[in-house]
Amino acid sequence: EVQLEQSGAEVKNVGSTMKVSCRVSPYNFTYFYMHWLRQAPGKGLEWVGVVDPEDADTKYAENFEGRVTITADTSTDTTFLELSSLRSEDTAIYYCATLAGSSLAYFEYWGQGTLVTVSS
Amino acid sequence: ENVLTQSPGTLSLSPGERATLSCRASQSVTTYLAWYQQKPGQAPRLLIYGASSRATGIPDRFSGSGSGTDFTLTISRLEPEDFAVYYCQQHGSSPPTFGQGTKLEIK
Numbered sequence: 001e002v003q004l005e006q007s008g009a010e011v012k013n014v015g016s017t018m019k020v021s022c023r024v025s026p027y028n029f030t031y032f033y034m035h036w037l038r039q040a041p042g043k044g045l046e047w048v049g050v051v052d053p054e055d056a057d058t059k060y061a062e063n064f065e066g067r068v069t070i071t072a073d074t075s076t077d078t079t080f081l082e083l084s085s086l087r088s089e090d091t092a093i094y095y096c097a098t099l100a101g102s103s104l105a106y107f108e109y110w111g112q113g114t115l116v117t118v119s120s
Numbered sequence: 121e122n123v124l125t126q127s128p129g130t131l132s133l134s135p136g137e138r139a140t141l142s143c144r145a146s147q148s149v150t151t152y153l154a155w156y157q158q159k160p161g162q163a164p165r166l167l168i169y170g171a172s173s174r175a176t177g178i179p180d181r182f183s184g185s186g187s188g189t190d191f192t193l194t195i196s197r198l199e200p201e202d203f204a205v206y207y208c209q210q211h212g213s214s215p216p217t218f219g220q221g222t223k224l225e226i227k
Contacts, residue, residue: 104152106209106211107154107209
């Protein structure tokens with residue numbers, strides 16, 4: 001079964017940059033489109049963006065354009081989400097998620113989530 | 121973006137009863153519609169994809185129906201572990217979007 005292991009919780013200052021990782025095992029990383037989503041406390045789910053590890057092609061939600069970078073390191077089977085110019089409203093649990101062997105954007109496998117708290 | 125509206129916001133039922141959750145899209149998604157269950161402190165769990173196909177390991181008391189803009193998730197006989205928040209999600213157009221959720225609580 002596909003396992004997604006995310007990095008630990010972070011506390012960041014307003015205006016700083018966060019970087020969260022998600023490692024895929026035990027399958028070939030390039031088989032998966034890796035998506036990132038987030039969920040603010042007590043709120044619903046929001047799609048942030050996606051990376052295709054095979055060619056590093058990315059697509060981002062408009063709300064995050066200019067602040068977000070999603071990358072994939074095929075040597076470590078890890079995807080990274082970087083979000084800059086953090087605001088208090090970026091406080092959320094960030095999830096990586098994927099669907100094996102398909103570019104369709106629904107999500108069968110999820111990481112455990114990483115809580116990022118942005119404080120002033 | 122395609123806005124999904126779920127109803128009701130909260131549904132209060134007893135174990136053994138039937139639950140019917142609705143999801144309406146502002147634009148057609150054909151059948152590119154998924155349903156998820158989320159329990160406190162956990163990541164969402166995929167229940168239904170393609171509007172009506174059950175994901176691996178999902179009990180057959182969960183069923184999905186609909187196409188276009190109107191969709192339904194039905195839980196035929198509620199078990200205690202089914203009380204959770206349910207989200208619909210469309211991927212017929214980019215960006216993928218979610219409904220605001222329906223909380224299914226024990227009456």
